[in-house]
Amino acid sequence: MQDTHERAGHWTAGNRIELLENGEEFFPRVFEAIGAARREVIIETFILFEDKVGLALHAAMRDAALRGVKVDLMIDGFGSPDLSHEYLESLASAGVKVRVFDPGQRFLGQRLNVFRRMHRKIVVIDGARAFVGGINYSADHLLDFGPKAKQDYAVELAGPIVAEIHQFVLRAIALGGKGAGWFRRRLKQAPPVSQQQAAAGEVDAIFVTRDNRRHTNDIERHYRAAIRAARERIVIANAYFFPGYRLIKELRRAARRGVDVRLILQGEPDMPIVKTAAGMLYHHLLHAGVRIYEYCDRPLHGKVALMDDRWSTVGSSNLDPLSLSLNLEANVVVRDTAFNGVLWERMDRLMQHSCKQIDTEDLASEWSGWRLVRSFFVFHFLRWYPSWLNRLPRHAPRLTPAEATDLMAQQQKKRDEQDGSEGSARTEAA
Structure with a gap:
């Protein structure tokens, strides 16, 4: 999958923006927004850990999906490699669509999909409210994590700029396999631009991305x-x-x-x-x-x-x-x-x-x-x-349903267990 959107960067007027510092400000605001969602929640994140923050996000997404909200989560295959079968299955059973960006098999316990990672952190709620920043969903973004807690920032946005961010994340899912028809149908379900502008302020903003094809720098x-x-x-x-x-x-x-x-x-x-x-x-x-x-x-x-x-x-x-x-x-x-x-x-x-x-x-x-x-x-x-x-291979990263990657992980675990059992048997026989 590549971000092949042709959006020329331009200043968009009439927005509202608020700076959020660290997980103490960011996580409650995001979880509250998911709780208030009526139609759609789309989340992209590099890291999602199964700690207290990841479990809180899990609960918020699951609750939203059970009340009929479309919930799409994209995680990176390198940054979020260890989510349990139970975690993913619980989301899937509620209707949350979880997709893994460029999942990769491990070799000798090491992750090899190091380059060209999906490093974005974006949330879009109902096409009218968005969050962009550097904060992942992990407990090390909270002060009570201790000396290794991270100092970080994100912003919450409302106004016309959100429509651009919304189109971007929908297109990312579509290019990952859903196709242009799915993209057009989902875009039609977004609130009219006039509604987005009604909640705006006076800030000019540009949403800027980098990819490995048309927006490299x-x-x-x-x-x-x-x-x-x-x-x-x-x-x-x-x-x-x-x-x-x-x-x-x-x-x-x-x-x-x-x-x-x-x-x-x-x-x-x-x-x-x-x-x-x-x-x-x-x-x-x-x-x-x-x-x-x-x-x-x-x-x-x-x-x-x-x-x-x-x-x-x-x-x-x-x-x-x-x-x-x-x-x-x-x-x-x-x-x-x-x-x-x-x-x-x-x-x-x-x-x-x-x-x-x-x-x-x-x-x-x-x-x-x-x-x-x-x-x-x-x-x-x-x-x-x-x-x-830039001479490194520009492979076409793919979005894979989390169920498929979970199945691959379970199969690999069984193979590892079998190899371990066979090794123990040979040792005992010797």
């Missing part, structure tokens, strides 16, 4: 254009920061022309390689005047940015090779002073109270001559990696 292009246009400030908070050469170059140019450029990156990463990769760029960024802050309270999982006092973005896209060159991603880009102010207040609070600012003196004690040489080559490697990654 849309999100990155919006970032670069906003950086070039910035005159006062740029704040980017991103969990996995290792962008391409052109984006790094735009950040350095902005800082040198006097823009206050700040990066909020991981200081307590969930994967150590994340900090190592970003750290290789510190020398080049700091010497151009970019200010770098490492968020140290817990792992940063956010993917947000603001430029000057009107431009902002929230979504699923990291600024790393996977998100910029391989994964399927979705961001909302916003042009609104009030929303920008809210996001700035949240980012400023992080920088003031939860971050360590990195300066060149910090690097001096850590950077040997070899590290400087390595940093030089890494920096120039960024010129070429997007074209190299």
